[in-house]
Amino acid sequence: MAHNRSNLRHGVDVARPLGIGFILAAMLPLVILPLASIFIFGFSKGPVHFWDALMTPAALFSLRLSLMTSSVATICNVIFGLIAAWVMSKYAFKGSSALMIIISLPTAIPTAVAGFALLLVWGRNGLLGQFLEHTDYQIMFTTAAIILANIFVTFPLAFGVIKPALDNLDTSYEEAAETIGATRWQTFRYVVLPSLRGALVTGALLTFARSIGEFGSTIMVSGNLALKTQTAPLYIFTKFNEGDVEGANAIAAVLAILSFAVFSLILFTRQKLEK
Amino acid sequence: MIRENVATSFQETQTYVEPATETRAALVVRGLSKWFGSEQVLDDVSFSLAEGESLVLLGPSGSGKSTTLRLIAGLEAPESGEIFLHGRHIEHLPARERNVGVIFQNYALFPRMTVAENIGFGLRIRGIGKKRRHEVVERLLAMIGLHGQRDKYPAQLSGGQQQRVAIARALAYEPELLLFDESFSALDPKIRVTLRGEIRALLKKLRVPALFITHDQEEAMELGDQVAILNGGRLEQIGTPREVYNNPQTEFVATFVGAANVVEACWRDGHIAIDCTQCPETAASARKMERSKLVFRPEDITLGLPTGLVETPYHLGRGRVVDVSFNGATETLRVQLQQRRQPGALTSVVPARSCGMEADSPCDLVIRVVRSKWDAERLPLAVGAPVSVGLRSYKTLS
Ligand SMILES: Nc1ncnc2c1ncn2[C@@H]1O[C@H](COP(=O)(O)OP(=O)(O)O)[C@@H](O)[C@H]1O
Numbered sequence: 001m002a003h004n005r006s007n008l009r010h011g012v013d014v015a016r017p018l019g020i021g022f023i024l025a026a027m028l029p030l031v032i033l034p035l036a037s038i039f040i041f042g043f044s045k046g047p048v049h050f051w052d053a054l055m056t057p058a059a060l061f062s063l064r065l066s067l068m069t070s071s072v073a074t075i076c077n078v079i080f081g082l083i084a085a086w087v088m089s090k091y092a093f094k095g096s097s098a099l100m101i102i103i104s105l106p107t108a109i110p111t112a113v114a115g116f117a118l119l120l121v122w123g124r125n126g127l128l129g130q131f132l133e134h135t136d137y138q139i140m141f142t143t144a145a146i147i148l149a150n151i152f153v154t155f156p157l158a159f160g161v162i163k164p165a166l167d168n169l170d171t172s173y174e175e176a177a178e179t180i181g182a183t184r185w186q187t188f189r190y191v192v193l194p195s196l197r198g199a200l201v202t203g204a205l206l207t208f209a210r211s212i213g214e215f216g217s218t219i220m221v222s223g224n225l226a227l228k229t230q231t232a233p234l235y236i237f238t239k240f241n242e243g244d245v246e247g248a249n250a251i252a253a254v255l256a257i258l259s260f261a262v263f264s265l266i267l268f269t270r271q272k273l274e275k
Numbered sequence: 276m277i278r279e280n281v282a283t284s285f286q287e288t289q290t291y292v293e294p295a296t297e298t299r300a301a302l303v304v305r306g307l308s309k310w311f312g313s314e315q316v317l318d319d320v321s322f323s324l325a326e327g328e329s330l331v332l333l334g335p336s337g338s339g340k341s342t343t344l345r346l347i348a349g350l351e352a353p354e355s356g357e358i359f360l361h362g363r364h365i366e367h368l369p370a371r372e373r374n375v376g377v378i379f380q381n382y383a384l385f386p387r388m389t390v391a392e393n394i395g396f397g398l399r400i401r402g403i404g405k406k407r408r409h410e411v412v413e414r415l416l417a418m419i420g421l422h423g424q425r426d427k428y429p430a431q432l433s434g435g436q437q438q439r440v441a442i443a444r445a446l447a448y449e450p451e452l453l454l455f456d457e458s459f460s461a462l463d464p465k466i467r468v469t470l471r472g473e474i475r476a477l478l479k480k481l482r483v484p485a486l487f488i489t490h491d492q493e494e495a496m497e498l499g500d501q502v503a504i505l506n507g508g509r510l511e512q513i514g515t516p517r518e519v520y521n522n523p524q525t526e527f528v529a530t531f532v533g534a535a536n537v538v539e540a541c542w543r544d545g546h547i548a549i550d551c552t553q554c555p556e557t558a559a560s561a562r563k564m565e566r567s568k569l570v571f572r573p574e575d576i577t578l579g580l581p582t583g584l585v586e587t588p589y590h591l592g593r594g595r596v597v598d599v600s601f602n603g604a605t606e607t608l609r610v611q612l613q614q615r616r617q618p619g620a621l622t623s624v625v626p627a628r629s630c631g632m633e634a635d636s637p638c639d640l641v642i643r644v645v646r647s648k649w650d651a652e653r654l655p656l657a658v659g660a661p662v663s664v665g666l667r668s669y670k671t672l673s
């Protein structure tokens with residue numbers, strides 16, 4: 001609405017083309033070029049090359065592992081986020097603001113620190129890890145460790161989306177359901193949950209997107225074992241270090257496309273489900 | 276027919292308290308008090324609502340109307356007091372067990388359910404089968420005249436349609452009482468009047484007792500078999516609209532329900548006198564004077580030519596028109612009364628016959644007068660015109 005108005009008043013508004021030009025000029029070396037180069041280099045030797053690099057067992061395994069661990073972490077954090085949002089939004093209790101900060105803390109912590117902290121808990125001599133020492137179960141350097149790391153670093157993301165949605169939900173809907181005769185569960189199931197679907201989907205996608213690219217904490221707790229605990233970002237890093245640029249590039253391109261798709265979905269659900 | 280009515284008869288005999296009035300009452304509220312923190316929002320509120328009738332809680336914003344409704348619905352808990360629904364104690368029951376229908380101020384239709392799903396919700400959660408549910412929903416849709424809208428979502432409906440769906444949704448599970456919280460205030464005035472009439476007719480047909488809440492006195496008069504006036508958490512008066520309008524018990528009721536002139540008055544020599552400023556503490560006559568307030572409606576005044584006497588039972592002497600405004604069917608005037616010259620004399624409300632017409636001087640007392648279009652045509656009055664002021668009836672407040 002605003003851009004038309006200034007145009008009509010002054011004929012040609014130089015601020016507009018200059019402003020847009022500035023944004024593009026700044027973004028080109030900072031963002032656009034690096035993104036584009038992934039695809040330019042990925043396909044520079046032709047699609048067959050790209051395909052071959054992608055189809056190696058280790059590459060495919062790393063993608064599958066990333067998808068799997070991110071999905072599990074997403075499910076855990078959405079369920080936790082929903083319950084936590086409900087409790088924090090419905091009940092006032094002493095120390096609730098302190099709890100709020102603690103819930104939100106994990107994403108603020110550097111991922112390497114998060115991974116290190118997990119090692120201190122689950123490692124051989126860790127707080128809890130020592131009890132696993134003489135059992136057949138191990139957490140560190142397994143898939144479970146990757147999932148734990150993913151859960152940790154994406155912990156408050158779903159909560160952060162669901163909580164405000166729940167806060168903004170007019171309580172009169174719940175009160176109406178109650179006077180009609182619904183139990184608390186029925187009210188939650190039929191009235192609250194449907195109103196939160198936009199927030200749930202957005203929260204899940206955010207968690208997933210953040211989780212699938214996780215590197216810092218994963219490399220600390222996974223051991224980076226090819227075909228065992230090597231996620232896609234670790235694969236890219238490892239291949240590049242080994243000098244296999246094409247191998248790194250193929251997975252990088254896939255991850256970039258995946259993130260782009262998830263991001264588009266987030267925008268789409270914001271518009272479609274949250275109205 | 277859907278509701279289970281097994282356990283109630285036993286409880287009814289238990290709480291069989293005051294035979295004549297209370298058993299016929301659908302709702303009895305007794306001694307209800309509510310605090311929010313250190314603020315007392317309701318103070319010992321008691322009233323009852325007869326079967327099939329409607330009661331309107333009328334009061335200014337913040338007087339505790341919504342709180343009263345929420346206490347009856349079970350959405351808040353009172354500090355003290357009892358609530359009986361058809362003779363059964365309900366104040367300790369959770370909202371879902373009270374079998375009360377609430378039409379919220381914003382209607383609170385479930386946004387992700389269609390009109391039909393909204394209406395059927397009460398049956399669905401009671402485990403009523405699809406077929407039966409469908410029957411009830413179709414019947415209610417026909418009743419509210421929204422058959423074509425059954426698959427729409429609330430956001431696609433107008434305010435009036437939403438209100439009707441909210442009523443149908445409440446009626447579906449056959450509540451023993453309907454509660455309406457400011458249900459008309461969000462609608463535009465034309466629709467408001469039509470809907471009020473429709474809802475009143477519907478409730479009379481279904482014989483469902485209803486409690487309305489409003490701050491609009493015109494709406495209260497139209498909707499209520501009984502009107503209860505709430506002020507600052509206290510019930511000031513309860514009665515039929517006629518009683519409340521014609522026989523207000525407090526100054527608040529007099530001025531809140533319709534317009535009223537309230538003036539300081541004194542009893543003197545067996546008749547009432549009003550003073551322009553204040554009743555003197557010690558009158559020249561040394562006779563003890565009793566002070567009270569005099570209330571009369573703007574339409575209780577009849578204006579006449581200053582040269583003659585108006586043919587009304589009482590007379591307020593002479594006055595001067597200070598303001599005239601045209602309202603269509605009526606005309607509103609403000610008239611400044613004039614005081615007699617004698618020292619210490621008061622403008623008397625006296626039988627017209629004994630009223631003399633001595634020269635007067637203006638005083639501070641300005642009263643509001645409403646005349647019908649026909650009276651205004653018979654005696655056109657402009658600002659500044661001198662008039663004689665007749666009074667048809669008045670009330671005194673202690
Ligand atoms: N949940 C609440 N917490 C604290 N104060 C409240 C709450 N609900 C209402 N009040 C107060 O109680 C008073 C009466 O409110 P309400 O019953 O909503 O009045 P009305 O419906 O007549 O406008 C107001 O002063 C309001 O601020």
Ligand SMILES: [Mg+2]
Pocket residue numbers: 340341342457
């Ligand atoms: Mg209110």
